Amino acid sequence: MADKKKDQTKRTDFIPDELAERGREIWLAGLGALSAAEEEGSRLFNTLIERGESYEKEGRKQIENVSKAVEEQSSEVSSQVGEVSAQVNATVSETIEAALERFGVPTQSEVQKLTDQVDDLSKKVEALAKLLENEK
Numbered sequence: 001m002a003d004k005k006k007d008q009t010k011r012t013d014f015i016p017d018e019l020a021e022r023g024r025e026i027w028l029a030g031l032g033a034l035s036a037a038e039e040e041g042s043r044l045f046n047t048l049i050e051r052g053e054s055y056e057k058e059g060r061k062q063i064e065n066v067s068k069a070v071e072e073q074s075s076e077v078s079s080q081v082g083e084v085s086a087q088v089n090a091t092v093s094e095t096i097e098a099a100l101e102r103f104g105v106p107t108q109s110e111v112q113k114l115t116d117q118v119d120d121l122s123k124k125v126e127a128l129a130k131l132l133e134n135e136k
Contacts (some may be wrong), residue, residue: 097107
């Protein structure tokens with residue numbers, strides 16, 4: 001029996017040392033995990049920054065491309081609107097001129113031609129009137 005007590009004493013003396021060692025190992029493993037997480041976290045953070053910068057550059061390029069395309073399309077549409085507007089104006093003018101012609105209303109060029117003829121006749125009448133006065 002004395003041997004059994006000695007064996008148990010040896011085992012019980014050994015347990016606190018083993019527990020202390022295991023506790024220290026767990027503590028060190030926790031510190032190692034914290035250190036690894038800190039390193040990996042920093043690496044991950046830096047990687048995310050790099051990816052973010054790259055993504056931002058790509059996004060800006062895409063925005064610039066879309067802006068250019070919108071400007072080009074806007075210019076194209078403005079040009080087409082101008083052309084269509086000119087065509088509509090010409091069509092409306094032609095329609096109005098045709099309607100006025102049907103009603104016998106003279107066009108602006110016809111009125112101008114008549115005005116020029118009246119001016120010519122007025123000058124000739126004045127010249128004739130002067131001539132007749134001088135003959136008296």
